Structure formats: C-alpha cells, structure tokens
Amino acid sequence: MNVLAFVASPRKNSNTDILTDRFLEGAKSTGADCEKVYLYDCSINFCQGCYRNCWINPNDCTRFEDDMQRLIEKMIASDLVLFASPVYMGSFTAKLLSFFERTIPIHNVDLETMVVVENRLRGRNAVVALIHDSPDPATAELPFKVMDRILKKSFEMNIVGRLQVGGVRDKADINNKQESLREAYELAVRLCSQ
Numbered sequence: 481m482n483v484l485a486f487v488a489s490p491r492k493n494s495n496t497d498i499l500t501d502r503f504l505e506g507a508k509s510t511g512a513d514c515e516k517v518y519l520y521d522c523s524i525n526f527c528q529g530c531y532r533n534c535w536i537n538p539n540d541c542t543r544f545e546d547d548m549q550r551l552i553e554k555m556i557a558s559d560l561v562l563f564a565s566p567v568y569m570g571s572f573t574a575k576l577l578s579f580f581e582r583t584i585p586i587h588n589v590d591l592e593t594m595v596v597v598e599n600r601l602r603g604r605n606a607v608v609a610l611i612h613d614s615p616d617p618a619t620a621e622l623p624f625k626v627m628d629r630i631l632k633k634s635f636e637m638n639i640v641g642r643l644q645v646g647g648v649r650d651k652a653d654i655n656n657k658q659e660s661l662r663e664a665y666e667l668a669v670r671l672c673s674q
C-alpha cells in the first residue's frame with residue numbers, strides 16, 4: 481500500500497504537520513510505504529489557462545517545468561492520498577488551490593467531443609483533513625464541499641475519510657487534542673489494513 485500525504489500549511493511542525501505525522505505513523509504501523517510532501521517547498525506555478533497541451537498529452541503541462549509533473553506522478557502511484565490543510569479565510573490554503581488548478585493534465589480529453597477518455601487518478605482513495613482556529617465545526621463546511629467537488633467529481637477519487645480539528649491556532653496547539661490525533665492514527669490503521 482502506497483500512502484502519500486500533502487501538507488498544505490506553510491508552517492512545518494505545526495498543527496497540520498503534526499496531524500499528518502500521526503496519520504502516517506498509523507499507516508506505517510501496518511507496513512504501508514509512506515511519503516510526505518510539503519506543498520510550500522514545491523515549485524508550483526499558477527495555471528495560465530493556455531489549454532496548450534495539458535488535455536492532449538496526459539500529465540504534460542508544456543508551459544512550465546516545475547514540480548507539478550512529479551507530484552501528479554506521485555499521486556497516480558499512490559493507493560491513498562491525504563490532503564491536509566489549515567483553513568485560511570474560510571477555505572483551504574492558496575497553495576493547495578494552485579496545486580489543484582495544475583492537475584488538469586491527469587485527464588486526457590477528446591477535444592472534439594470534450595469527453596474524458598482517460599483519468600489516471602480514477603479510483604484512488606483520498607482522506608481530507610482540515611485544521612482551524614475557530615471551535616465551530618461549520619468553519620470547515622465550505623472547504624470540505626470544495627474538496628468533495630474536486631476529489632470526487634473531477635479526480636473521481638473515493639473520499640474514504642475526513643478529519644477536522646477546530647480550536648487550534650498556534651504551532652503545536654494540536655498536541656492538546658490527543659483524541660483528534662488518535663483518531664487520525666486509527667483512521668490510517670483502518671484504511672491501510674483493508
């Protein structure tokens with residue numbers, strides 16, 4: 481089982497990172513191969529909407545040579561992908577959105593009929609984790625919905641788990657939420673044991 485985790489917080493060793501580590505610890509305890517990617521360490525240009533080649537050559541954005549191609553390949557090679565982000569301004573972070581914008585090349589589209597003839601992410605499993613300061617669980621409703629739309633509708637992934645931790649603001653506040661960290665660990669154990 482290959483597990484890939486994207487950390488979409490600019491802060492290392494922070495709440496999102498700590499939750500991600502607990503999830504990966506759970507996955508590793510079952511023997512899964514795990515990798516963590518800090519999106520803020522990656523070079524991800526903004527999509528320019530050029531439609532140059534990205535729907536014709538799968539996984540090939542010919543405009544930029546940045547980290548996107550290798551990140552897409554990593555996702556395709558995974559059985560389970562964790563997308564973990566803090567809530568920023570009521571949504572997930574801009575870095576994660578710019579990453580999603582650049583995933584257009586996962587699809588190979590027949591440009592005459594506009595039908596997707598290949599989707600190289602279809603059927604992969606996904607877990608979404610959202611972390612925020614507000615104690616109100618409704619804080620994550622909108623970003624969860626947007627994630628649903630992108631992961632289920634566009635990527636055709638199966639969302640097999642959701643994690644949400646509210647009431648954490650400063651780095652490592654999440655260490656006071658041992659129950660949430662245990663939940664992340666146990667979710668990974670369950671998903672990787674199936």
Ligand SMILES: Cc1cc2nc3c(=O)[nH]c(=O)nc-3n(C[C@H](O)[C@H](O)[C@H](O)COP(=O)(O)O)c2cc1C
Binds near residue numbers: 490491571613619
């Ligand atoms: C620019 C910015 C915007 C934020 N917007 C929200 C918000 O809309 N709702 C909320 O509950 N918390 C918000 N927060 C708080 C973060 O979600 C919170 O500090 C979180 O624990 C950060 O995760 P990290 O430690 O992994 O970086 C915001 C923080 C920043 C820096």
